[in-house]
Amino acid sequence: MKFYKDHYDVIVIGGALAGLSSALMLAEKGKDVLVLERHNLPGGIATSFVRGGIEIEASLHEMMSIGPKGNRLKVGKFLEDMGVDVEWLKVPEAYHASIPGLEVTLHPGLETFAKEVDAAVPGTYEKVLKLLNLCHTVFDSVNELSIHPMSKVKMLLKHEAFVKTAGYSTQEVIDSFDLPQKAQDLLAPYWIYVGSGFRELPFTIFAVLMADYVGYGSYIPRKFSHEMSLKMAERAEAMGVQIEYRQHVEKILVKNGRVYGVRTQRGDEIHADYVISAPYPNKVYTSMIEPKSEVPEGAIKMVNGRRLSLAAFSVIMILDKTAEELGIRDYSIFHGDTMDTDLLYRDLAGLGPYRYLTCICHNLANPDATPEGTCSFSITTLPRVDGWQTVSADDYDRVKHEVASQMIDMMNKYLGFDLREHILECVIETPMTIAHYTGMWNGCIYGYAHTMEDHIVARLQTAEEEKFIEGLEFAGAHQISGDGMGPAVTNGRKAAKNVLDDMKKREAAK
């Protein structure tokens, strides 16, 4: 029996958002693409599951880079251009910040947001708006430069704000605005979506984060992130992509510095000119490249020189009353007992109690998200892998329940009732859960930490030098744009573009 063609143009390992974006873009250019996904459905963590007859979102809080209909941002536009027709629902607010001394709900729109911050911390409107406008200017530059690279001189002329802030951390730039601490605290909650403390986080990343989320608001698919993943997969297949589920790629085959295929766990050796890998470079360079001698020392030094970013821990509940009945008013609540992001980041290296939690109630953006009389409520923290790496298989269940319990207790205090008295269904997702379903290296969903030593501007500049094996590209949170479902799409497109560029180059050389 023969399950595969003799040869493909490109094999994509991993049918999550990045890999599917690569596949869509390559198929659109007429390339012959095979996607091998280890799970039995697409999307990776962009998925849903059913418990007790109720469908539950697995991971998505809010998608960035979608934008309203008629004025889509880059991810929304890409999906539309590819014919992926997701039914997007707008998330009503930016977030409710429940942080020391403040209970404030902020809404998207730079001016609206600045006004609401000003209402909570009077006299800050001008400065906050100026900071947000700076974010927006940098955001525009990043978007333009990622498509049209230009000379440094030209860049300085056309993208001065971007160039001048590139060398500074978020905290350094915020400090220069001389904002009161409380206003700074109100600007900080989204930090967890990029996962580095402000003394480490490049301002460039903060700028993109704020301009995108605060400027344009965020969106979720009506039928959970599975709707988005499935529609991408369906569209890819309609465009001729072969997707095979439950195929576990063990080896990437390399000869004379160039990939020529993969081998799966069941023993299929499949040939292709290019391989796009969702598995982390750490895993690829240490255990997937065959033979090992094809791995250059530089590749090992590169992965060893980077720091893994965040994993995820969520307690996802279906409650037996409506959000209204329970007094839950906000789609997203960011609740912390400090807003010192560097301190919070250090604490994430442990096993709790975690001091900064993100809660989502899907019903407040999607009233039909759960059956009548119920609502969903999830509590999430995004721990670093360090602490969880010390948990043994025997201890795992105890630690998991202890942490979940602490998180519920912390939110009970805020909510003023005991969540435990309303739990219809309850699922605890841990870094191990993610490792189990997706195979992601150490359960890390955020790729490499955004730091001043691993800066997006530097990532862009050195990308060429960090290609160690010809024909091998990567698509996932570990790539230039970093973590998040929106950036996953961008990372996937980038990998496809690299493949297409290389194809052209090789064609021209013939």
Next chain:
Amino acid sequence: MKIKGFLKDVTGASRVTKARLGAFAAASKQPVTGDPIGEVAQTWHPGSMELKVVDIRPACKTAKTVRFVRTDGKKLPPFYAGQFISLGFLLDGKLICRPYSISSAPFEARQDDSFVEITVRRSKGDGLIADYINDELKIGDTLTGTMGLGQFYFEPLRDAKHIVALAGGVGITPFASMAKEIAHGTLDADLTILYGSVTSDDIVLKDELDAIRSDRVRIVHVLSGDEPGWTGERGFLTAELIKKYSREDNTYFICGPQVMYRFLREEIVKLDVPRRRIRFEVFGQAKDVAALPGYPAEMKDKTFALTVVRGVQEDVIPARADESLVTACERAGIVLLTDCRSGECGFCRTKVLKGSYFVSPENDGRRAADKDFDYVHACATYPLSDMTIKIPIV
């Protein structure tokens, strides 16, 4: 543009690039392969394991308990009391999967002498594998197994500390696991088992359960048959009986034959307990699909051509309208792996490319978007025309 009050230099980009290259230059050249988080995931969910039968003993006159160990010498994975194992039997060269609740306790899988047990009753003619286990399986036989599966277990964040187990027949098995785990001190809950059988001869695992009765584990046998001399509870698991053995706050766990589910769905309403306190084990494969509401009865005796796509491979096999797509594949020797066989877990998620089909409404655990795009759970889906489906390559 001019940024007031913000005078930053223009060499930032070069500086961060230098920092990046510096960090790489200083990094170790030794490969670091450690993925301890992935290893824990792998220990809990090793995937399909090869198992060997090491013991078979009677669990009553009509049921047997079978003990398995791993052939690779490793311990069985951790699981929660109440979960099931999916076993793969190779019969006449064809792989057939069946789920069984695990009747041994989690601690018995984690100890040095690690094992897992199932307890299976001989069927009344409709259980090919149940009879195979009772009549033909022998010590030394090997087969494959995946565990721990399913959501039917005590969750301390959610459930009341007092579990009232409503068991019927061989549905006692998940509660046997819970009872042993509580007796061992590794599950912090109280358990009252209301166990319905026809006669005392039908009581599965009676001796084992009687041996671990305690303040925390109560077992109440309820006989529905006409048995002279029986001094215990009689009749069915009625609301009245359930109330008698309930405490102030209880979570009801229900496992038994489908007729019992249908009966208890009515009884449980009378108890007036919150929905979150009631947990049914999965329903099991529909016994008589033609009798289900919505099934076009005129179809039930038809046989259709089922085209099965795996990669670029296509095979055409016969598929009966009253048997699931999984059964059709199993008969034809095409491997379509299943876990729960109740339409719930989605492990046999399959794309329908062409044709019409019926999904058992009692077993429809699909995602909303999957329904929109004709994905089905093959164990709960029945052909109503010639069909083409795409399944994973195994």
